[in-house]
Amino acid sequence: MPSLIEVKDLSVEIGAKQAVLLALDRISFAIAHGEVLGLVGESGAGKSLTAAAIIRMLEAPARIAGGQVVLNGVRIDSISDNEMKRVRGRQIGTIFQNSLDALDPLYTVGQQLVETIRCHLPLSASQARKRAMEWLREVEFPEQRFYAYPHELSGGMRQRAAIALALCAEPYLLIADEPTTALDLPVQAQMVGLLKRLVQHKKMAALLVTHNLGLVALAADRIAVMYAGRIVEMGPTRAVVQRPAHPYTMGLLESIPPLSYRVRRLRQIAGTMPRLGAIPPGCPFSSRCNHVFARCHRARPELMTAQMTQAACWLHAESTCKPT
Amino acid sequence: MSCWSDMPREHHQHEAAQAQASGSSPASTRLEQAVPCVLELRHVTHYYAVRKSGLWHFSSGRRARKLRAVDHVSFTLQSGTTLSVVGESGCGKSTLARLAAGLLSPSEGVIRTGGRRLSSVRAGEINMVFQNPYAALDPRWRVRRSVSEALRPGGFLKSRRAVHDRTGECLSRVGLSPADGEKYPHQLSGGQRQRVCIARALASSPRLLICDEPTTALDVSVQAQILNLLRDLQRALGLSYLFISHDLPVVRYMSDDLAVMYLGRIVEMGPAESIFSAPRHPYTRLLLESVPDFTAMTHRRIRLAGDPPSPLDPPPGCPFHPRCPIATARCRVAKPAYTQHEDVLVACHAVEEGRGGIG
Numbered sequence: 001m002p003s004l005i006e007v008k009d010l011s012v013e014i015g016a017k018q019a020v021l022l023a024l025d026r027i028s029f030a031i032a033h034g035e036v037l038g039l040v041g042e043s044g045a046g047k048s049l050t051a052a053a054i055i056r057m058l059e060a061p062a063r064i065a066g067g068q069v070v071l072n073g074v075r076i077d078s079i080s081d082n083e084m085k086r087v088r089g090r091q092i093g094t095i096f097q098n099s100l101d102a103l104d105p106l107y108t109v110g111q112q113l114v115e116t117i118r119c120h121l122p123l124s125a126s127q128a129r130k131r132a133m134e135w136l137r138e139v140e141f142p143e144q145r146f147y148a149y150p151h152e153l154s155g156g157m158r159q160r161a162a163i164a165l166a167l168c169a170e171p172y173l174l175i176a177d178e179p180t181t182a183l184d185l186p187v188q189a190q191m192v193g194l195l196k197r198l199v200q201h202k203k204m205a206a207l208l209v210t211h212n213l214g215l216v217a218l219a220a221d222r223i224a225v226m227y228a229g230r231i232v233e234m235g236p237t238r239a240v241v242q243r244p245a246h247p248y249t250m251g252l253l254e255s256i257p258p259l260s261y262r263v264r265r266l267r268q269i270a271g272t273m274p275r276l277g278a279i280p281p282g283c284p285f286s287s288r289c290n291h292v293f294a295r296c297h298r299a300r301p302e303l304m305t306a307q308m309t310q311a312a313c314w315l316h317a318e319s320t321c322k323p324t
Numbered sequence: 325m326s327c328w329s330d331m332p333r334e335h336h337q338h339e340a341a342q343a344q345a346s347g348s349s350p351a352s353t354r355l356e357q358a359v360p361c362v363l364e365l366r367h368v369t370h371y372y373a374v375r376k377s378g379l380w381h382f383s384s385g386r387r388a389r390k391l392r393a394v395d396h397v398s399f400t401l402q403s404g405t406t407l408s409v410v411g412e413s414g415c416g417k418s419t420l421a422r423l424a425a426g427l428l429s430p431s432e433g434v435i436r437t438g439g440r441r442l443s444s445v446r447a448g449e450i451n452m453v454f455q456n457p458y459a460a461l462d463p464r465w466r467v468r469r470s471v472s473e474a475l476r477p478g479g480f481l482k483s484r485r486a487v488h489d490r491t492g493e494c495l496s497r498v499g500l501s502p503a504d505g506e507k508y509p510h511q512l513s514g515g516q517r518q519r520v521c522i523a524r525a526l527a528s529s530p531r532l533l534i535c536d537e538p539t540t541a542l543d544v545s546v547q548a549q550i551l552n553l554l555r556d557l558q559r560a561l562g563l564s565y566l567f568i569s570h571d572l573p574v575v576r577y578m579s580d581d582l583a584v585m586y587l588g589r590i591v592e593m594g595p596a597e598s599i600f601s602a603p604r605h606p607y608t609r610l611l612l613e614s615v616p617d618f619t620a621m622t623h624r625r626i627r628l629a630g631d632p633p634s635p636l637d638p639p640p641g642c643p644f645h646p647r648c649p650i651a652t653a654r655c656r657v658a659k660p661a662y663t664q665h666e667d668v669l670v671a672c673h674a675v676e677e678g679r680g681g682i683g
Contacts, residue, residue: 040544042544042545042546043514043548072607085397121595154631155413156631157631159446184412184413184511184570185412185570185571185572185611185614185615186412186610186611186614186628187631188615188616189615189616190629193618211543211544212616213618214573214615214616214617215616217616217618218616218618241618252544252545253618255544255545255547255548255619256544256548256573257548257551257573257574257576257577258573258576258617259572259573259576259600259612259615259617260617262576262577262597262600263577265552265555266548266551266552266577267548267616268545268548268549269548271547272513272515272545305523
């Protein structure tokens with residue numbers, strides 16, 4: 001299937017002349033129609049930065065340093081800001097962690113939906129209203145709350161309204177940045193299930209950014225694991241979760257307590273993710289890795305085929321003399 | 325299990341008989357007398373006064389409504405063990421933590437620690453670890469000062485030298501170096517900050533730590549470090565934990581006992597492994613089912629729909645009945661009492677009647 005969005009070697013720099021830090025280092029991925037790609041990693045790994053770079057909403061000291069973003073065959077990394085404005089909302093919908101930020105407290109949910117729809121689509125007021133009602137039904141938002149203000153709604157309902165708002169112009173791509181982190185567990189699962197259903201139904205593509213591996217396993221078709229500004233492993237969800245190839249992914253999965261049984265003791269990855277200025281040369285994970293050997297310090301591994309996924313790890317290079 | 329025999333018996337005669345029949349209570353009562361438990365709550369209820377908000381209500385002088393955040397909660401926490409309280413947001417678990425820490429005083433009921441009333445406890449016997457380590461430390465204080473501050477109210481240590489040594493000892497207990505004491509919070513990572521908060525909580529040698537979502541703000545790999553640290557400290561120092569969380573996998577890893585709260589009430593309580601392996605209350609079962617668990621990777625239908633009702637206006641009868649798939653007429657009118665099933669107490673008519681299966 002042709003991919004709807006293709007990100008190629010996207011790099012982002014932060015800082016001025018003397019001290020430039022490479023925050024995203026050649027990120028590449030593609031998402032097909034109806035597919036959900038889960039972007040997971042710990043805070044500071046560059047997940048949100050990737051999302052912001054795609055929609056070109058980077059804040060001042062950060063800027064795109066290279067690479068391409070191709071949406072539906074059009075390079076959106078090089079178009080003008082005015083053209084980009086039309087892409088955002090119309091072609092790319094976004095959902096953020098705090099739905100209160102996405103909703104205007106002074107307008108009812110219905111007003112905001114109608115306004116957004118009319119802004120992007122050539123519809124009359126009554127048509128837009130009908131469309132808004134349809135979207136509310138789609139996200140399982142009670143229609144009688146059409147005239148409710150955001151503060152009158154529960155967190156889950158607000159997030160549903162925010163989803164409707166992001167999707168009402170029928171964008172090709174949905175970017176959801178930690179869409180459920182502020183919600184209760186049962187609501188999180190509901191919300192992710194809803195997103196997945198909508199994406200498949202509307203044949204959109206979705207980038208789901210989250211730190212919650214359980215949620216990603218529930219919703220994503222493929223997973224990309226980020227560490228220190230790079231994608232270190234990528235593959236089908238089941239493969240990444242059940243047969244991870246990168247030591248970081250393995251460590252991450254082992255450090256989450258399972259629900260279905262009680263472990264004696266949680267494995268933990270020693271230390272923390274290096275700061276941007278202190279990423280070791282070679283493999284960025286080499287400073288915390290149990291399997292580290294000489295080559296890891298010398299050269300940076302690119303994504304290579306490993307078992308059932310792609311991992312940026314020298315353990316999976318065919319010609320490597322593996323440590324005993 | 326020793327402590328569950330003391331649950332409220334809401335005027336149901338047959339329950340007592342049932343509890344006796346299970347055979348666990350006489351022995352446990354003896355044990356309880358021998359070892360005073362670290363924390364004991366009896367019929368603790370807490371109300372918040374809620375005024376109508378908004379511009380036109382500020383001077384109306386209308387009487388405040390009562391929000392019952394915690395409703396007749398009773399439990400005991402044994403020395404050296406962990407009791408976890410789980411539930412959705414707004415279920416009253418954080419209010420419970422604040423009551424147990426003495427930050428709030430209960431509207432009704434009694435809280436005892438080691439056989440004494442909570443109000444007579446000296447400072448530093450019970451300490452708290454909060455959810456957000458970014459907000460829990462003074463940004464203008466060096467870490468050492470934050471930790472040694474905790475030694476002051478009890479007046480435990482007189483000399484400056486002793487305070488200095490004790491602070492260093494606490495920092496190394498939590499895996500920091502005494503040199504880290506000279507740093508400011510902004511120089512530390514989230515995990516290190518939470519370690520500082522734990523060191524501060526340990527400084528006055530408490531017997532009980534109340535941990536209110538201690539790892540919610542942390543990344544998973546750091547969470548594992550902090551959870552393991554808490555368990556190591558428990559073993560080494562004989563600490564007891566009241567562990568408040570909504571993260572069920574974390575709770576399973578940490579707990580000896582478990583209490584599931586819904587709308588201010590405990591709906592199911594007992595040894596954690598008993599509940600996790602065979603949950604009885606429909607709410608517990610649906611809550612467990614709604615957790616996305618990648619170790620299982622099976623697609624489960626999420627059946628816990630909707631939000632909990634407002635605690636300002638709780639439904640009559642069983643508070644869970646509007647969302648319960650097996651609610652009957654009885655559930656809509658009568659509040660269920662606690663019944664004992666093996667070592668677990670459950671407040672549910674359906675479980676009591678032996679029709680616990682869902683769907």
